[in-house]
Amino acid sequence: MKKLKNEKELLKTAMQIGQAYAVKAGYSSFSPTDSADNKVEAIYRLLVNDKLIAPLPAVQESAQNFRHRLVKWIAGKLPADHPLLK
Template sequence: MKKLKNESALLKKAIQIGETYAKNRGYSGFSATNAAKEKIEALYRLLVNDKLIHPLPADQEDLLSMKHKLALWIAKQLPDDHPLLK
């Protein structure tokens, strides 16, 4: 798995946009006390369920891989000239 440039910033953006997406879908499970780990897993599963990202193989489903998948997802959603992609 090749690490993306600005992967941590992309992950932060993915969580932010993913939370908005989840709320628009009717999910109200996020609160200020939720750990990032819980948010990442919930967003990953929601995006897989909605077929917006391909699922990881069951034996590779760990937090690091989920973070990477979310960063890849948001990188594809952002415009080419976005500062996080440079």
């Protein structure tokens, strides 16, 4: 798995957009006590359920792979000239 440039910032952006999408889809917002891994997994599963991203094979499901999939998702949605993609 190749690490993308600005992966931390891209993950932060993906989480913000993913949380906003979840709220618009009718889910309650996340609790401040929810762990980052739980939030990442919940957003990943929501996007897979809504067919916005392709699911990982069951043997590859891990917090690290969920994060990477979210980063790839948001990198594909941002305009090519976005500062995080340079």
